[in-house]
Amino acid sequence: MKRRARTLLRRLSWRRRLGTIGAFLALAAIGGFVYAWAGLAPISARSGHWSATAWFLHFAMRQGVETRAAVSVAKPEDVDVADPALALRGAPHFAGGCAPCHGAPGQARSAIARAMTPQPPRLESRIPDWSDEELFWIVQNGIKFSAMPAWPAEHREDEVWSMVAFLRRLPGMTPAEWSRLAGLEEAAPAPVREAALAPGGPEAPGGGTRLRRLVDPPIGEILAESCVRCHGADGLGRGEGAFPKLAGQKEAYLHASLRAYARDARQSGFMRPVAVGLTDAQMRGLAEYYAGLPAGPAGAPVSDAGARALGERVATIGVPERGVPACASCHGPETSPWYPLISGQDERYLALQLEAWRDGDRGGTVFAQVMRMAAERLTDAEIAAVSAWYAAQGAPMRR
CATH class of the missing domain: 1.10.760.10 (Cytochrome c-like domain)
Structure with a gap:
């Protein structure tokens, strides 16, 4: 009888404890809702995070990346992140899509990035902390509660691996090497650039009908800021096999490809951010320009x-x-x-x-x-x- 009474008292005691815990959690949830509803939560990016919040978010991010990369990412056998051509493919995109937030060798982060919470980190010292598979997962999927976006083309794993190859080269990279890889020293083709900048515009000496179509809208500027970094001023592609050759290609095909990239009907995380900002007239001008360039030489003969x-x-x-x-x-x-x-x-x-x-x-x-x-x-x-x-x-x- 006494044993039953003690057992009953223990059960009642645990029920009271659980009830107390449940009531506390309910009050905390109600209090949190009221706190947010009243507009008292410190949502300003200027306020930063509490140390405990910053630690927890970073801890959750690292654990999540490690777990998901381990179970969902397998590096293909034919991917060599030490391949210079693979790293070269990733560099121009890093220049336009990543460097403004993360900085680059000899290049500071933008003022906008430094005003974010959390601030995007400099990557040179962070890359060695992650495996190739973990870097792939981060680039492909992005990170919630930060400004890190997912890769624009979900199914283009080859592009993501090229970004991993570039990131592997980033630690210790000199500003001169960065400038070369990213194509920052490439220039728009001289005739287009000169026609676009000449006093009087395309009607200036050396302009002509064809250049008038190319520089209105200003195709020379688009070439300089986007196209030549990958495809080169001559349209033959920078690097050995890093980028396709556009010189001498069919104009209708080039125009259709740009439209497909802009609609995301043809996926590419490299091309879509460029194409989506172009008007149809600009697309036609770029297609006309590259189609009019002389095609390059043949490659090496097949030995086997x-x-x-x-x-x-x-x-x-x-x-x-x-x-x-x-x-x-x-x-x-x-x-x-x-x-x-x-x-x-x-x-x-x-x-x-x-x-x-x-x-x-x-x-x-x-x-x-x-x-x-x-x-x-x-x-x-x-x-x-x-x-x-x-x-x-x-x-x-x-x-």
Whole structure:
């Protein structure tokens, strides 16, 4: 009897304790709501965070990144973050999208970034604290309760890995190396720049009808601030395989691609922030400019005879047994203006695009369904071979 009474008293005691805890939590929740409803919460960015709040947010962020990167990120076998071309792809985007907040070698953070709460950190000393997979997760997904956005193109993991490659090079980078990688020293093509700046505008000596269309609106400024950092003033792409060649490309295709990037119909975290701010007239002007540049030389010939023969077969005959048409039936100088010229394009770039088509991560322009169907039916060996074969061909002459 006494034992039952003691057991009952213990149960009642725990119930009272739980009731007290529940009442306290309810009062705290009500008090918090009233505090926020009354407008008393210190939401001003000038007020900063309490030390305990800052510690907790950073602790939660680090633990969250470590856990999610461990279970959701696997670095592809063909990704080498020490590849200079991969780092070069990431540098121009860092210049426009990251450096204003995080700074760069020889470049301070903007005044706007320094007024944020929390302040975006300088990254040079932080990068060694994270693994490649963790850096990938941060760049791809962004961080809540900060100004760090997610990557603009959810399915372009290749672009995110290029940002990781650049970040790996950031610690110890000199201002001169930063300027070179980011293309800060690149200049707009002289004829366009001079026409845009000449007194009297495009009617000045040396202007002419073509330049008038290019500088109204000011295409030279757009080229200098965005395009030449990646594609070069000559349109041949900076670096070995880091960026596609635009020189001599079909004008209609370039215009359609810019429109697709702006609509997010063709995904790219590099291109969309640029394209979305362009008017249609500016897109047409840029397409006209790059289409009018002389195409570059062919790449190195394919040394492996078997790969060369396979690449030529896919390009000129296709893979009839799997319903894959010949690449040349679409990608030639006399074919539809909506199909790009690919001869002389970089081998790695071509292979990357075919893989993106195959994985459903590319589209947005005319006849996208045809390309996706063809790429899905090609093997890895065929993609590698036909990419190498086209890279070795000279750029075709167009009438």
